Amino acid sequence: MNARISSSEPIKVVGFPVEQPGKVLFDPTSDKTREISSYAETVIAAKESHLEKSLKNKWGRYNPFNGDDTVQIGHDVVNMLFVGFTLAKLAKPSLAHIPAIMTASAVCGYVGGTYNILVGAVIGKNAIQALHDKKYKQGLRFLIMAVALFAIGAFMILSTAAAHTTVGAFIVSHPWILPILMVLLMLPLMQEVGSKVNTIWMKKDPFSILQLDKVEELLLKNEKKWANQILQQWKGTQLNYDEIDSAQKLRDRVEQMQEEVGPHGAIAAFKLFQAVVTEDNEKAKTSLAELKKRARQWKISIYARLIQQILYAGSLGVSLAPLQAASLIENIIILSGMGIPASLDIFSPFLRNGALVVPRVNDDELTEAETKAKEVSSNVLAS
Numbered sequence: 001m002n003a004r005i006s007s008s009e010p011i012k013v014v015g016f017p018v019e020q021p022g023k024v025l026f027d028p029t030s031d032k033t034r035e036i037s038s039y040a041e042t043v044i045a046a047k048e049s050h051l052e053k054s055l056k057n058k059w060g061r062y063n064p065f066n067g068d069d070t071v072q073i074g075h076d077v078v079n080m081l082f083v084g085f086t087l088a089k090l091a092k093p094s095l096a097h098i099p100a101i102m103t104a105s106a107v108c109g110y111v112g113g114t115y116n117i118l119v120g121a122v123i124g125k126n127a128i129q130a131l132h133d134k135k136y137k138q139g140l141r142f143l144i145m146a147v148a149l150f151a152i153g154a155f156m157i158l159s160t161a162a163a164h165t166t167v168g169a170f171i172v173s174h175p176w177i178l179p180i181l182m183v184l185l186m187l188p189l190m191q192e193v194g195s196k197v198n199t200i201w202m203k204k205d206p207f208s209i210l211q212l213d214k215v216e217e218l219l220l221k222n223e224k225k226w227a228n229q230i231l232q233q234w235k236g237t238q239l240n241y242d243e244i245d246s247a248q249k250l251r252d253r254v255e256q257m258q259e260e261v262g263p264h265g266a267i268a269a270f271k272l273f274q275a276v277v278t279e280d281n282e283k284a285k286t287s288l289a290e291l292k293k294r295a296r297q298w299k300i301s302i303y304a305r306l307i308q309q310i311l312y313a314g315s316l317g318v319s320l321a322p323l324q325a326a327s328l329i330e331n332i333i334i335l336s337g338m339g340i341p342a343s344l345d346i347f348s349p350f351l352r353n354g355a356l357v358v359p360r361v362n363d364d365e366l367t368e369a370e371t372k373a374k375e376v377s378s379n380v381l382a383s
Helices: 031-056 058-062 068-091 093-097 101-132 136-160 167-171 175-199 212-223 226-233 247-261 261-278 281-320 324-347 362-383
Strands: none
Touching: 031 247, 031 261, 031 362, 058 068, 058 136, 068 093, 068 136, 068 324, 093 101, 101 136, 136 167, 136 175, 175 281, 212 226, 212 281, 247 261, 247 281, 247 362, 261 281, 281 324
């Protein structure tokens, strides 16, 4: 009688694990796992180094001429003062004839207009960096924002000089121009934020699909093969163990995640990934806590930016409405909307509308990661 092999059982060859459909092929002692851990350690260290340099680059961030933070925060403050003075004059017209108010309002108009143009230049620079790093969607969004900011800056300068120019007089007599420019500024952000809000509601955002609550449950139980169970959950995500077989692929996934959720979220996610791959339960718990914190911060920033866009869109609707107090209400709404990016610019530079860009992990750093991984494998074989 011929022996029959059941088709329901995988054929096993000594020394070669057999991949079953839908299963992550994970062996914590394999060369691949050691190499992935080494890749992750080197790439994460390089990304953290770039992040630290971006934060510590005080001249690049705070120099009075074109520092990213100086320009963006100064732009927020002067814009709010400009709209605030406009609002005060609308609420009490007699204020418009007080010399001190007239001077302060004019200064805010000219300085605010200049700041908007400078912010446009800074975001334009970030657009070039993003395009250089092949982040085309982010680069295009930054370019549209830069053009809108140039237009808003010109609007503020010309409206302040209304008494001296025909164009300025036209702008002052048509209050809907500023809301339209604000909405133009928000258009690329509306698409980005709207898409992200939708993924959050559908629980398909980069954090939700990692099923962090289930991961926490498995870490707390600490049962045998807990790491394999977590990796099974991450199939089809950026942390898909099966699809990472080189330092470049891991780097590209870190960069993709950074574009979606910011550098802190991306670093935290891949620190958790490394801890799971190496079956370090305690390190995984610590990394998970950090990742959950970054996920909360990211979601708060997304909802804050959504509210900002709703307010700006609402200001356009009010400006077009046949209301006697339309201009007053419009400026109240715009002023409220401006407070949101101001807080993000100060406290969340990597999650704001014109986010501070962290450079891509470069090819030299990838070569270092590959070399270290080979050394790790060689040392294991030698021992």
